[in-house]
Amino acid sequence: MKTNILKLIVSxxxxxxxxxxxxxxxxxxxxxxxDFVFSEPSTARAALLNAYNTWRDSYIHSNGLFYLYTVxxxxxxxxxxxYTAATQFQATNLYGEGTxxxxxxxxxxxxxxDNAYKIISMCNSLCSSFEATTDFEEYMSTxxxxxxxxxxxxxxxxxxxxxxxxxxxxxxxxxxLISGQTAQGLVPRDLIYDYHIQKLIDVxxxxxxxxxxxxxxxxxxxxxxxxxxxxxMCIYAGGYSTRRTDLGSDFYKDxxxxxxxxxKLTESSITNSFYGRRTDYKKYYEIAxxxxxxxxxxxxxxxxxxxxxxxSNGSRIYDNPYQYVFQxxxxxITPNENIYEIPENRGLYSERxxxxxxxxxxxxKNNYPCKDAGQSRFHPYYYYGDxxxxxxxxxxxxxxxxxxxxxxxxLIPWIMGNKCGGGGISLNKWDENRQESPWTASQRAxxxxxxxxxxxxxxxxxxxxxxxxxxxxxALSMLSQVxxxxxxSAEKADVxxxxxxxxxxxxxxxxxxxxxxxxxxMRRYDLxxxxxxxxxxxxxxxxxxxxxxGLKNQGYYTFPNGNVISNYVWTKLVDAKTIYGYRLTATGxxxxxxxxxxxxxxxxxxxxxxxxxxxxxxxxxxxxxxLFEYINPDGAEAKALEAxxxxxxxxxxxxxxxxxEYNDYIFCGxxxxxxxxxxLPINPVQIENSNNTxxxxxxxxxx
Numbered sequence: 001m002k003t004n005i006l007k008l009i010v011s012x013x014x015x016x017x018x019x020x021x022x023x024x025x026x027x028x029x030x031x032x033x034x035d036f037v038f039s040e041p042s043t044a045r046a047a048l049l050n051a052y053n054t055w056r057d058s059y060i061h062s063n064g065l066f067y068l069y070t071v072x073x074x075x076x077x078x079x080x081x082x083y084t085a086a087t088q089f090q091a092t093n094l095y096g097e098g099t100x101x102x103x104x105x106x107x108x109x110x111x112x113x114d115n116a117y118k119i120i121s122m123c124n125s126l127c128s129s130f131e132a133t134t135d136f137e138e139y140m141s142t143x144x145x146x147x148x149x150x151x152x153x154x155x156x157x158x159x160x161x162x163x164x165x166x167x168x169x170x171x172x173x174x175x176x177l178i179s180g181q182t183a184q185g186l187v188p189r190d191l192i193y194d195y196h197i198q199k200l201i202d203v204x205x206x207x208x209x210x211x212x213x214x215x216x217x218x219x220x221x222x223x224x225x226x227x228x229x230x231x232x233m234c235i236y237a238g239g240y241s242t243r244r245t246d247l248g249s250d251f252y253k254d255x256x257x258x259x260x261x262x263x264k265l266t267e268s269s270i271t272n273s274f275y276g277r278r279t280d281y282k283k284y285y286e287i288a289x290x291x292x293x294x295x296x297x298x299x300x301x302x303x304x305x306x307x308x309x310x311x312s313n314g315s316r317i318y319d320n321p322y323q324y325v326f327q328x329x330x331x332x333i334t335p336n337e338n339i340y341e342i343p344e345n346r347g348l349y350s351e352r353x354x355x356x357x358x359x360x361x362x363x364x365k366n367n368y369p370c371k372d373a374g375q376s377r378f379h380p381y382y383y384y385g386d387x388x389x390x391x392x393x394x395x396x397x398x399x400x401x402x403x404x405x406x407x408x409x410x411l412i413p414w415i416m417g418n419k420c421g422g423g424g425i426s427l428n429k430w431d432e433n434r435q436e437s438p439w440t441a442s443q444r445a446x447x448x449x450x451x452x453x454x455x456x457x458x459x460x461x462x463x464x465x466x467x468x469x470x471x472x473x474x475a476l477s478m479l480s481q482v483x484x485x486x487x488x489s490a491e492k493a494d495v496x497x498x499x500x501x502x503x504x505x506x507x508x509x510x511x512x513x514x515x516x517x518x519x520x521x522m523r524r525y526d527l528x529x530x531x532x533x534x535x536x537x538x539x540x541x542x543x544x545x546x547x548x549x550g551l552k553n554q555g556y557y558t559f560p561n562g563n564v565i566s567n568y569v570w571t572k573l574v575d576a577k578t579i580y581g582y583r584l585t586a587t588g589x590x591x592x593x594x595x596x597x598x599x600x601x602x603x604x605x606x607x608x609x610x611x612x613x614x615x616x617x618x619x620x621x622x623x624x625x626x627l628f629e630y631i632n633p634d635g636a637e638a639k640a641l642e643a644x645x646x647x648x649x650x651x652x653x654x655x656x657x658x659x660x661e662y663n664d665y666i667f668c669g670x671x672x673x674x675x676x677x678x679x680l681p682i683n684p685v686q687i688e689n690s691n692n693t694x695x696x697x698x699x700x701x702x703x
Contacts, residue, residue: 041147041215044130048151051122051158056342058115060165062351062450065112066521068092069169069680071356071376074523075540075666076386076514080359080377080423082416083665092524094669095677099271099699102681110683112169116162117176123159124179127152140206145223147215149206156203157221157229160196164233167192168525171679172244172251174694184693188252190260190278193237197287200230204291210339211301218334219343219449224302227295228339228458231288235461238284239277239529240265242675244697246272265531268674271699275675277531285465292462295339296455304455305337306485315580315595317587320392321485323599325454330434332447339453346447347439354444356519357430359412359420362405362443368603368611369403369432370443373418376427376519379662380414380655381543383425385559386515389628393486395588395599397518399428401622407606407613409622411571414654416661424655427519433584433603440609451520456482460513467505475505483512506530524678533676537667544663551652556630567653568633569626570646576601576621583620593623626651 059065072079073092083089083096088106090097130136130152139149166173167189175187175195207223208216216222221229243252245267252260264276278284305325310318318324328335332346344350359374360367378398387394401409402420415422430448432438439445463478480495487493495508502508513526527533547565550557556566576583576594588598602620607613613620625646631637633648642648655662670676681700696702 041151044126044148044151047126047129048154048158051119051126051155054115054119054122055158055162056344057349058119059108059111060116060162060169061342061452063355064108065165065169065680067351067355067375068108070524071519071521073678074527075536076379076382076523077519077521078377078379078424078662078666080374080416080418080426083661085416089665090669091680093665094667096665096668098669099677099681100701102700104681104684104696104701104703106681106683109169109680110685113166113683113686116166117174119162120159120176121179123155123162124177126155127159128179130155143205145206145208145213147213149203150208150213150216153203153207153223153226154221156199157207157226160200160229160233161221163192163196164229164236168236169680170682171242171697172247174690184690186247186251186694188260189241189243190237190252191255193233193284197230197233197237197284200226200233201287201291204230209298209300209302210336219341221340222300224295224299225340225453227291228453228461231292231295231458231461231465232453234284234288234291235465236525236529237278238281238288240275240531241277241529242273242275242677242679242698244273246697265534266673266675271675271677271697273675273677273698282469285468288461289465289469292458292465295458296462299339299455301336302339302455303336304459304481304485305335312586313581315589315592316582316585317589319488320396320587322393323396323586326396326429327434329448329451330430330432331436332449334449337455338449338451339455339458341449341451343449344447347441347445348447349444350446350448351444352448352450353430353432353446356427358399358428358433359402359423359426360405360432361410361420362403364443366440366442366610367405368407368440368606368609369405369438370440371405371419372402372432372443374402374412374420374423374426375418376521377423378425378427378518379540379544379666380425380565380652381540381547381559382514382518384563384565384628385543385561386511388487388561389563389590390488390492391486391515392488392587393515393518395597396429397427397515398425399431399600400425400597400624400627401600402426403433403602407602407611407618408573408620409600409602411569411622411624411649413650414652414658414662415650416658428599429519433601435603438603438609454517456485456516457513457522460509460516463509464506467509472505475509479505479509479512482516486515507532528676528678533667533670534672537670540666541663544666548656548659548663551656555633556652564629565652566626566630567651567656568631568648569624569651570631570638570641570648571625572623572644572646573619574621574623575617575619577604578617585621593625594621597627 068088172186172189175192204226210222210224261279262276264274267274305321308318308321308324325335325337354372355375360369360372362370383398404410414424417423459478463475467475483493484490499508527536547557558564583602583604585601588596590596677698681696684703
């Protein structure tokens with residue numbers, strides 16, 4: 001296409017992209033003729049690009065709400081610093097100080113809200129413009145996808161995705177559908193769910209599946225994603241949630257004026273809310289079942305990764321397909337398992353692994369690797385008690401070591417801290433050491449995409465709805481496939497034994513999700529939407545209390561699976577390159593203190609990227625003794641280790657010294673007879689700009 005037309009294409013994108021003001025003043029200045037914009041795919045995709053770019057930097061899915069309130073707030077995932085260090089950590093623990101004490105003017109909540117409605121406005125412009133074209137009916141009557149109907153479907157899908165995020169973060173919100181119309185007033189979440197689920201169903205046949213069209217970028221929303229999104233929205237729409245009672249007894253009603261009926265678990269006059277789910281929730285599960293099954297049965301190129309094609313080299317053993325999925329992400333390759341990823345740009349702002357990966361004590365620039373804060377940390381019971389040692393996901397998900405920032409491995413202590421020098425066991429799925437050529441010039445620039453929907457998520461959502469609808473056989477099949485991948489065989493996975501240990505199929509599916517998606521921000525919402533939040537809270541505190549008492553009274557604690565955590569471990573730096581031929585380890589070799597646990601170490605060749613160790617035989621890898629068994633600190637084994645150059649370091653002792661952080665503060669705002677308040681306040685500026693047609697609930701202030 002000629003250059004002047006390309007400029008007009010970009011102009012079309014800009015007009016659609018910036019037609020919305022912030023603070024819900026959603027007004028369109030669309031002056032581009034819809035028939036021109038949608039006359040061919042290149043002009044239409046240019047118009048869509050601004051919406052995607054705003055989504056990428058929206059403060060919703062990565063930095064912002066996900067970072068502050070989602071990935072750190074569960075019985076599994078925790079923050080690295082003190083509970084009292086920042087107000088957001090009170091929110092992640094369900095408002096232990098009360099919602100009235102939480103400031104409504106949180107800037108992160110405002111940024112996310114503003115960006116969400118900006119994206120919605122862009123999508124509204126795109127959708128209404130396409131629907132206004134003379135060819136719209138022709139495109140939508142073929143029953144087949146085309147490049148233009150695909151782009152229209154992407155706009156529908158992106159808008160639905162944004163509303164999904166708004167509903168899970170804020171509850172009932174304004175619903176804006178008409179370009180140029182200001183969104184005012186709160187709308188029941190049920191109506192919003194219903195509208196967008198139906199729009200997704202309508203557009204789904206007119207979109208390409210993953211890999212079906214060379215003209216659809218691999219980071220675009222596809223038919224495969226839409227099918228998964230329908231399932232995701234349905235299990236939330238049909239799940240438990242906390243709702244307001246201060247909006248009037250007739251607020252929660254359908255378009256015909258019929259009141260929705262709810263099974264309520266708890267209700268509160270303090271926060272003017274109740275916690276329950278629709279009595280007709282199964283209708284959503286039936287929709288979810290249909291589209292999740294369609295997603296799996298005809299998924300295009302998307303699939304569960306069950307084979308690791310990498311070749312092992314000596315003691316560096318691979319044979320871990322789960323590990324391979326995340327290795328591909330680190331190498332900026334979109335794995336087939338990722339149905340939808342949000343793209344990042346290498347050399348520019350990127351939160352993985354800075355916020356959601358293996359920590360580094362490096363500086364902000366020219367380090368190896370640069371600073372990685374590691375926002376997502378894990379409670380000790382998750383690492384030691386939930387994972388079997390045969391589960392290939394454990395070492396990919398969790399790491400006990402990070403980086404100094406100068407090409408050397410270091411232990412992550414359980415003291416509070418926001419780099420490698422504290423914070424406890426961290427998320428390990430994204431590590432700059434694993435990139436072939438890491439970006440060393442500056443932090444937050446790795447270029448690793450953000451996975452938003454994985455194939456295993458679709459499978460486990462289907463297992464859940466199958467079970468809820470009475471099809472335990474199909475549920476077991478989906479669960480077995482995911483779990484067998486994690487253990488390498490159905491025999492090792494022992495799914496029937498796993499279900500028996502969990503008590504029932506639903507709890508087994510939720511526990512499998514717990515293990516599959518650690519550090520990906522799903523756990524808290526899984527507990528809330530299934531009504532399991534109270535039970536999980538009680539179990540967590542029972543376990544944490546037993547663990548801490550064991551460390552206090554015996555110097556160690558033995559978990560039911562046989563793992564042992566002790567007050568101390570012994571570590572020594574070694575020259576792994578000379579010993580093994582490499583520094584970056586793969587599958588763990590039990591009994592080897594350098595190779596077990598696995599998937600750690602350091603980049604094999606930091607020197608090629610500018611690091612000067614000052615020697616050709618640097619000691620870069622950490623050997624660890626006593627990580628899973630008790631060593632008497634006053635005994636002969638400890639003395640022999642110290643004579644061999646090992647250093648005794650605090651381990652469980654730091655948990656004792658910070659027991660409030662690892663027990664008392666977790667979910668400290670949750671009471672058995674009160675609805676869980678996991679939602680966020682609407683900013684006072686946004687309330688004022690809506691002419692006060694929207695208000696805060698749940699005890700939050702409006703000013």
